[in-house]
Amino acid sequence: MMPSQASAPAPTEAVRRPLLSETTSRRLVHGGLTATALLYVGVLVVAPLVGIAVAAAKPGWSAWSATFADPDARHAYLLTGVITVETIAVTAVLGVVVALVLARDRFAGRSLVSAVVNLPLAVSPVIVGLAAVLLFGRGGWFEHWFTAHGIQIIFALPSMVLVTVFICIPFVIREVAPLLEELGIEEEEAARTLGASPFQTFLRVTLPNIRWGLLYGVALSTARALGEVGAVLIVSGTIAGHTETATLYVLRAFDEGKDASGYVVAVTLALVSILLLAGIEIFKRKEEKLVSP
Amino acid sequence: MSRGIVIENLTKRFGSFLAVDDVTFEAQEGKITALLGPSGSGKSTVLRTIAGLERSDAGRIWVDGEEQGGKSPQERRLGFVFQHYALFRHMTVQQNVTFGLAVRKAPKPERRKRVSELLDLVGLAYFADRYPDQLSGGQRQRVALARALAPRPKVLLLDEPFGALDARVRQELRRWLDDLHRELGVTSLLVTHDQEEALELANQVVVMRRGRVEQIGTPEQIYNQPATPFVAGFVGASNVLHGVVWEGHVHFGRSAVAGAHHLDDGLRAQAFIRPHDIELTRAPGDLSFPVTVERRTNLGWMSKLHLRLEDGQMLTAELANEEIMGIGPGDHVQANLRNAKVFSQDGQDPAPAKELAPV
Amino acid sequence: MSAQALERIPLDPPEPPSSGRSVRRVRFGRWGLRSVAILYLGLMVALPLAAIVSKGFGGGVASLRDAFSQPGARQALALTIEMAALVALINAVFGTVIAYVLTRYRFVGRRLVSTVVDVPFAIPTLVTGVMLVALYGPNSAVGGFLVRHGVHVIFARLGILVALLFVTLPLVVRTVQPVLLEMDRAEEEAARVLGAGRLATLRKVLLPHLRSGIVAGGLLAFARALGEFGAVVIVSGNILNRTLTAPVLIAQLITGFKPEEAAAIGAILFGLSFGLVLIVERLVGRRERESHA
Numbered sequence: 001m002m003p004s005q006a007s008a009p010a011p012t013e014a015v016r017r018p019l020l021s022e023t024t025s026r027r028l029v030h031g032g033l034t035a036t037a038l039l040y041v042g043v044l045v046v047a048p049l050v051g052i053a054v055a056a057a058k059p060g061w062s063a064w065s066a067t068f069a070d071p072d073a074r075h076a077y078l079l080t081g082v083i084t085v086e087t088i089a090v091t092a093v094l095g096v097v098v099a100l101v102l103a104r105d106r107f108a109g110r111s112l113v114s115a116v117v118n119l120p121l122a123v124s125p126v127i128v129g130l131a132a133v134l135l136f137g138r139g140g141w142f143e144h145w146f147t148a149h150g151i152q153i154i155f156a157l158p159s160m161v162l163v164t165v166f167i168c169i170p171f172v173i174r175e176v177a178p179l180l181e182e183l184g185i186e187e188e189e190a191a192r193t194l195g196a197s198p199f200q201t202f203l204r205v206t207l208p209n210i211r212w213g214l215l216y217g218v219a220l221s222t223a224r225a226l227g228e229v230g231a232v233l234i235v236s237g238t239i240a241g242h243t244e245t246a247t248l249y250v251l252r253a254f255d256e257g258k259d260a261s262g263y264v265v266a267v268t269l270a271l272v273s274i275l276l277l278a279g280i281e282i283f284k285r286k287e288e289k290l291v292s293p
Numbered sequence: 294m295s296r297g298i299v300i301e302n303l304t305k306r307f308g309s310f311l312a313v314d315d316v317t318f319e320a321q322e323g324k325i326t327a328l329l330g331p332s333g334s335g336k337s338t339v340l341r342t343i344a345g346l347e348r349s350d351a352g353r354i355w356v357d358g359e360e361q362g363g364k365s366p367q368e369r370r371l372g373f374v375f376q377h378y379a380l381f382r383h384m385t386v387q388q389n390v391t392f393g394l395a396v397r398k399a400p401k402p403e404r405r406k407r408v409s410e411l412l413d414l415v416g417l418a419y420f421a422d423r424y425p426d427q428l429s430g431g432q433r434q435r436v437a438l439a440r441a442l443a444p445r446p447k448v449l450l451l452d453e454p455f456g457a458l459d460a461r462v463r464q465e466l467r468r469w470l471d472d473l474h475r476e477l478g479v480t481s482l483l484v485t486h487d488q489e490e491a492l493e494l495a496n497q498v499v500v501m502r503r504g505r506v507e508q509i510g511t512p513e514q515i516y517n518q519p520a521t522p523f524v525a526g527f528v529g530a531s532n533v534l535h536g537v538v539w540e541g542h543v544h545f546g547r548s549a550v551a552g553a554h555h556l557d558d559g560l561r562a563q564a565f566i567r568p569h570d571i572e573l574t575r576a577p578g579d580l581s582f583p584v585t586v587e588r589r590t591n592l593g594w595m596s597k598l599h600l601r602l603e604d605g606q607m608l609t610a611e612l613a614n615e616e617i618m619g620i621g622p623g624d625h626v627q628a629n630l631r632n633a634k635v636f637s638q639d640g641q642d643p644a645p646a647k648e649l650a651p652v
Numbered sequence: 653m654s655a656q657a658l659e660r661i662p663l664d665p666p667e668p669p670s671s672g673r674s675v676r677r678v679r680f681g682r683w684g685l686r687s688v689a690i691l692y693l694g695l696m697v698a699l700p701l702a703a704i705v706s707k708g709f710g711g712g713v714a715s716l717r718d719a720f721s722q723p724g725a726r727q728a729l730a731l732t733i734e735m736a737a738l739v740a741l742i743n744a745v746f747g748t749v750i751a752y753v754l755t756r757y758r759f760v761g762r763r764l765v766s767t768v769v770d771v772p773f774a775i776p777t778l779v780t781g782v783m784l785v786a787l788y789g790p791n792s793a794v795g796g797f798l799v800r801h802g803v804h805v806i807f808a809r810l811g812i813l814v815a816l817l818f819v820t821l822p823l824v825v826r827t828v829q830p831v832l833l834e835m836d837r838a839e840e841e842a843a844r845v846l847g848a849g850r851l852a853t854l855r856k857v858l859l860p861h862l863r864s865g866i867v868a869g870g871l872l873a874f875a876r877a878l879g880e881f882g883a884v885v886i887v888s889g890n891i892l893n894r895t896l897t898a899p900v901l902i903a904q905l906i907t908g909f910k911p912e913e914a915a916a917i918g919a920i921l922f923g924l925s926f927g928l929v930l931i932v933e934r935l936v937g938r939r940e941r942e943s944h945a
Contacts, residue, residue, distance in 0.1 A: 002709075012682060021894060025850065026724065026850075030757060032752050033749055033752065033757075034753050034757055034759060036746075036749055037746075037749050037752075037765075038765065039752040039753075040749075040750065040823075041747045041750060041765060041768055044814070044817055044818055044821060045768050045769070045771050045818065045821070046768065048780065048783040048784055048787055048818065049783070050787065051783040051786040051787030051788075052779075052783050052785065052786070054786050054787065055782060055786035055790065070822040074854060094688070094692065097312035097685055097688050097859055098687065098688070098689050098692055100685060101685050101686055101688070101689040102689070105685075105686060112693065113689055113690075113692075113693050114933065115929060115933040116693055116696060116697045116932055118929050118932065118933065119696070119697060119925075119926065119929050120696070120878065121872070121875075121876070121926055121929075122872065122875035122879070122921060122925045122926075122929045122932075123875075123879055123900075123925045123926070124879020124880070124881060124899045124902075124907075125879065125881055125882075125923065125926075126879065126881050126899040126902045126903050126918070127700075127704070127879065127899075127902070127921060127922050128700070128902075129903075129906070129919050130693065130704060130902060130906055130911075130914055130918045131700030131701075131703050131704055132700075132913060134700075134703040134704060134707050134848060134911065134915065135700065135703050137911075138716045139911075140703075141699075141703060166696060169696075171409075174760065181877075186375055186377060187379050187380075187381055187382070189346055189366070189373075189375070189379065190373065190375060190379040190380075190437075190440075191392065191396075192345075192346070192365070192366040192367055193344055193345075193346070193366045193367075193369075193372070193373035193380075194368065194373060194392050194393035194396065194440070194441070194443075194444060195367050195393055195396050195397050195444060196367060196392075196396040197367055197396075200396050204381075204392075204396070205381055208383045208668075209382065209383060220773065220774075220905065223773065223776075224776040226776055227775065227776020227777055227778065227779065227882065228776075228882065229776070229777065229778045229882040230777075230881030230882055230899065230903065231884075233881075233903060233907070233933075234903060234906050234907065237910045246881070247655065247776055250778055250779075251778060251885070251886070254782075254917075262734055262782065262816060263782065263786070263920065265801065266778070266782040266783075267779075269776050269778075270775060270776070270779045271781050271784070272775065273774045273775050273776060273779070274775075275773040276774055277767065277770060277771060277773075278768065280773075280774065281767050281770070
């Protein structure tokens with residue numbers, strides 16, 4: 001394609017004759033980038049998922065049934081379930097409260113709280129466990145008060161729930177706070193002028209408006225709580241049959257060379273997580289629709 | 294004590310910004326009062342303070358004879374209509390309108406009756422089961438009105454209710470609100486920056502600027518007897534001519550206009566003239582002065598003429614085409630001015646602007 | 653509904669309000685909620701931070717020196733930082749490509765790919781390690797093949813790298829995507845119309861816009877990789893001075909009843925993470941301020 005005489009370029013600028021036509025180059029780039037992306041995702045993520053299938057098949061049926069019969073394994077599942085449920089309950093409530101304050105209130109420490117919200121995401125769970133031990137464990141700052149009241153924190157359920165809540169709460173806050181900002185306060189103001197108390201307003205107007213974001217955040221929390229290992233390892237003392245979660249069971253199984261039962265529990269956890277992922281995707285889509293249909 | 298809305302010495306600050314400065318007025322029972330002013334004039338803040346959505350720093354508010362003092366919005370039982378509707382997005386139209394009755398635990402049959410009454414009134418009975426995002430802007434605002442009226446509020450507060458709507462829809466709803474008000478007779482306080490809207494709808498207008506009240510009066514008074522230069526310039530289109538006072542006239546160049554009897558000689562003054570108060574003739578008259586036509590814009594039945602005076606100032610006149618046949622750019626004609634409103638240049642009117650008592 | 657969203661004046665950018673209207677906040681008597689938020693702040697950050705720092709640096713420089721004299725401590729920290737940096741760089745590139753492909757292109761299975769990218773968010777980190785061992789362990793088909801060709805994944809640094817890439821990928825993608833979505837394509841189109849080639853448009857228009865998002869995503873990936881425990885502990889074999897990372901070392905120290913040493917190394921790790929969080933917060937905050945201006 002020759003440039004026409006009428007649009008002859010200034011002498012200092014050379015006209016670049018493109019090597020390929022616009023459509024071809026676009027298609028090349030398009031295809032190249034897509035292929036790169038798919039390949040990377042494939043090798044990195046999909047392959048290990050295939051690995052789960054392999055891992056599931058490895059132990060053989062007998063190992064599967066043996067593990068399910070193992071009382072330690074059963075207890076581990078139960079404990080994981082209990083911790084997860086308690087964590088969700090606390091993070092849902094506390095997370096919404098903090099999100100409300102972040103989104104709707106203006107006060108001095110607010111930007112600090114905002115920075116702090118992201119902290120548990122960046123900090124190693126091992127550090128979280130360490131801090132808990134330093135605060136509540138033997139020789140710890142608060143140890144006296146709790147032992148005096150007969151409450152066992154470290155090496156028991158309370159510390160495990162505490163660290164898991166610390167780690168999971170950002171998921172709820174990071175979903176609900178921006179959502180609240182986006183929604184604005186007008187609907188709440190309207191409800192107040194119509195005669196609703198602050199609590200009625202929250203229940204009838206705010207909560208229904210944030211429900212998908214909240215559910216999405218809770219689903220992410222659940223997945224994270226299920227998979228927590230670093231922090232609970234440190235605070236629990238991993239007393240089998242007592243303070244051993246499903247993840248800790250897997251860890252011990254591989255440590256002791258009992259790979260088969262390790263694989264079984266790991267695959268079970270993976271399957272539950274994938275189911276959760278489906279839920280997560282659904283909630284995410286519903287939330288996106290709410291804010292920009 | 295009056296049964297409408299009474300505001301006394303209302304003051305409100307946001308940090309160091311003085312949004313409302315010692316505002317006093319009364320919105321009469323059963324009438325529509327407009328709070329008119331440009332953005333930042335504090336009118337929305339006044340409205341929201343009456344509703345209890347903001348807390349005032351000083352001043353008192355009475356509604357229906359009761360002081361509103363420390364009451365929450367919930368306790369005040371006032372109807373509020375927002376500029377952006379603020380409909381509950383996850384509730385149907387029916388549920389939205391029922392809300393005020395539901396939270397006050399009105400018995401269910403009574404709720405149903407009242408809601409269907411209101412939906413009929415606003416003409417949206419057919420849309421009862423729709424959601425807000427399925428409605429047009431005008432429809433949403435009508436739902437918002439029905440919702441605000443359902444719990445039988447003592448007064449209705451409207452915060453630029455038509456601001457978010459198309460021009461045509463705005464006109465329709467304006468007319469519709471007028472009819473609605475005639476039928477219901479609820480004391481209404483309407484905040485708007487659209488002076489045409491205020492003049493058309495309101496029985497009484499309170500003009501505000503920078504947190505202060507500039508003038509209170511009927512639309513006719515505001516338009517024809519502006520108390521301050523700001524009101525003269527803000528309400529209705531206006532030309533401004535600057536000159537010096539001499540013997541009751543404002544002189545500019547070799548021309549003059551009457552209306553400055555209340556000012557001392559020698560003061561600098563500004564004269565506000567409506568575009569339709571300018572008459573053009575070929576022959577000179579008593580108080581006419583020469584102008585040159587710079588441009589003529591024909592708008593069908595009338596034209597806008599841009600006129601240049603001898604000392605360089607400009608006037609825009611609006612005249613019916615019949616009256617100015619043949620006048621075009623470049624012509625030299627004579628201008629006669631009627632009804633000039635004259636104010637001292639620095640706003641230091643020797644006679645302070647008086648609030649005209651509400652009719 | 654989107655028309656309404658467009659008309660609506662955004663109530664507040666997360667940082668200081670810019671107009672009179674947005675300064676209005678309804679006080680629903682929020683002091684109770686505010687105190688909860690402040691309590692959260694105190695409990696979540698102030699206490700743990702104080703505990704770790706005082707325990708770790710309580711003995712002054714001496715305790716630091718002690719900590720570093722722990723066998724493998726220096727190497728563990730070096731390895732951890734090196735791996736994290738590498739992972740952040742690699743995923744910054746690939747994550748951006750993936751985000752671009754997911755946002756700008758339409759192809760069959762796009763939504764599936766998007767879901768797959770979220771898998772690492774849902775899968776327990778320990779299970780990630782297990783999957784990688786199943787797939788690349790010396791006993792598996794793929795693993796055996798690689799070992800025969802001299803490529804060791806399990807119990808080697810490569811395994812750590814792969815595990816960390818897996819875990820941090822969604823962090824980068826999900827941080828860059830919103831920036832891409834928000835971007836006004838008109839700028840790119842204007843550049844093309846003015847004669848810029850595809851590469852030039854990329855360099856001069858697209859990348860500068862994305863820069864803060866990519867950097868934020870990279871930093872988040874870095875912080876996450878620094879602290880990763882579950883994915884690494886099984887895959888790496890925790891070989892002293894070779895594949896032992898700092899988080900694993902800290903866990904070993906605590907469970908080995910050496911809390912001071914653990915705290916010293918932990919304080920360094922925590923300091924790094926916290927610093928990163930603050931930087932990311934500034935970047936994200938600045939970008940949001942700019943987009944609201």
